[in-house]
């Protein structure tokens with residue numbers, strides 16, 4: 628079911644933007660921003676919570692279609708960036724997008740966050756996981772793998788939707804891999820693994836604010852893609868089906884953070900003690 632959901636997202640983006648975009652919520656910066664700008668701003672915010680990536684090996688867990696990973700690569704120039712995702716469709720889009728830009732020092736692979744079997748122990752300085760961990764049924768395994776692949780002193784950011792109140796996923800939730808934890812569960816799991824929490828943020832209001840004026844996201848005729856490299860301008864508004872789809876998804880996402888969920892960020896570190 629998760630594969631079908633992301634296939635529909637793929638179609639939605641094609642219909643709305645004529646191309647793929649990042650796959651996470653936007654963060655509010657200013658009232659003129661559109662979805663794409665808000666998503667980039669979200670990514671910038673997450674990266675800003677980590678030490679400067681230059682000269683460092685960085686891992687993007689649940690990298691989706693790779694657009695966020697490519698954005699980080701071009702803007703923040705880590706020594707090496709590795710994006711993994713369980714969905715082969717996303718990894719092949721990521722590789723195609725990479726090929727369009729003829730980049731090196733970045734790779735993508737199909738891998739499960741709960742296994743990270745393509746990654747050696749102690750091999751990354753930094754890791755991000757943006758809006759992916761709510762899909763992992765075994766988050767203890769994911770956090771254990773994060774610990775394994777980070778070098779001692781390595782830091783990570785997990786940004787994701789969490790439950791306001793803790794409860795197990797229902798039947799539908801399980802089908803769509805919607806396994807949100809409440810914040811306390813992350814804290815407890817990190818403590819069990821001896822991973823330090825450096826910082827926590829609740830971004831719910833700033834994410835909600837980004838949804839205040841969404842009409843122009845799907846109707847503007849002058850959409851400018853400032854995605855990573857190059858500038859592409861859409862000369863006509865998306866077709867009605869694209870607008871409808873965009874508005875439907877937007878209202879669904881907005882409802883999630885109005886009712887059940889909040890947007891939570893946790894920054895952590897594998898300390899020397901944790902590695903021994």
Ligand SMILES: C[S@@+](CC[C@H](N)C(=O)[O-])C[C@H]1O[C@@H](n2cnc3c(N)ncnc32)[C@H](O)[C@@H]1O
Pocket residue numbers: 633649650651688689690691692694695711712713714717738739740741756757758759760762763
């Ligand atoms: C909402 S998207 C976010 C993608 C990307 N981080 C971004 O922000 O653009 C969630 C991604 O998590 C991936 N995912 C879900 N379960 C996974 C798992 N167990 N291991 C790796 N990736 C997973 C999905 O395939 C999807 O690409």
